[in-house]
Amino acid sequence: MTTLALALTLTGCSGAADPEPRDTRAPTVPTGVTATAGSSGTVHVMWSAATDDRAVTGYAVYREGRKVKDLPAATLMTDIVGLAPETRHRFTVRAHDAAGNVSPPSAAVAATTLRAVTEDRTPPTAPSALRATPDGGRAVTLRWSPARDDTRVTAYDVYQADTRIHTVPGTATTAHVSGLRPGTAYAFTVRARDAADNSSRDSAPADLTTAPSPGAPPNTAPTGLAVTAAKGEITVTWTPPDAGAPVTHHELHLNGRFATTIIWGTTPPPGRATYTFPVQDPPGTRYTVTLRARLPDGTWGDFSAPRTVAVR
Known part of the structure; x- marks a missing residue:
């Protein structure tokens, strides 16, 4: 009887854990x-x-x-x-x-909402002198010189990798962008917009690499990325990272997806590198280009700041 009682006691103690309490607490107010x-x-x-x-x-x-x-x-x-x-x-x-x-x-x-301006088909000029100042590892402050318009600029749209991420009124020439990742290369552009929703061309890009997290290794992204389009082809130029040894492999990504690996063998070109590849898409098709290098230890490094180009 004693043994049976002990077995029953042990069985009772080995039951499943108590279920997690039901979540009844609402989030805070935005x-x-x-x-x-x-x-x-x-x-x-x-x-x-x-x-x-x-x-x-x-x-x-x-x-x-x-x-x-x-x-x-x-x-x-x-x-x-x-x-x-x-x-x-x-x-x-x-x-x-x-x-x-x-x-x-x-x-x-x-x-x-603004007054309708149905006859306005003239876009503003592009904002100029865009510059980016880091605010820690997760935010950036952008500043630019104002655009001009035949009526008036009503908004400035901030883009990152050809995606609009922020909008400020047309009277503003600064924007604070948060939610970034530490130790990451970014490229920002700004477009001006008027009341008829005419948008300017992109400003010249402003590159920024956010501060790494404490103890994280330095950023290993290629720098100085430039992308140009000619009829039927796109040319990419960049400076490989200083990895302590020749960088022989780079990955090319288009619109966030792997496209090809660029390989030079054991003797990559000195200084800036150049690569041209064909495109068959209709004129006006936009590509966002990023690169990363294979480091001497065999791992892939950080992505470059992106560049966007339209097919000609």
Whole structure:
């Protein structure tokens, strides 16, 4: 009897762990919400990230209390389009988590769409003198000289790797971009936009490598990347990283996908390297080009700052 009682006791102690408590806590309210009219039919809404005891999984944007956008947790800005000209709107943002808990709405912000300018087909000039100043390892401040327009510039759009990531009013000549990764090479460009949604050409790019995390190795990206297009071909030039030994292999990526490996054997060219490859896409097709080098230890280094080019 004693042995049986002991066995029963041990069996009872080896049961499954208690289930994880149900998540009932909502995320915090998103802060820093702004709304900027970029044209007669669009408003750009931005906010700062909310927090949660587990994880924020997404955001919802509301106009006049009605939900108009659902966005993933990594997205902290969006354009609300299809609005009527010269109309005032109020926007709020709410965060939610995986358990379906939803934060209270943010403070409401208002923006009035601009007057329609249907006959305006002239884009602004490109912003000039773009420069990037790092703000720690995860943010950057961009500054530029203003563009000109035959009516007026209503917004500046910031692009990274040919993707718009930020918008500021046309009266601004600075932008603060956060959410970057430490020890990473970036290239930013800025376009000016007017009330008719005419956009300028890209500014000249501004490159920046964010500060690495404490104890991380130095960045090993190729530098000085330049990309030019001629009829039926694209030419890439760059300076290989200083890796302590000749760099014989580079990977070329187009639009974030591996395209080819550039190999020179044991004697790569001194100084800047050049590579030309054919393209058969229609004129106007845009490519974002990045490179990384194979280091002497056989590993692949960091990616270069990107460059975007249009096929001719």
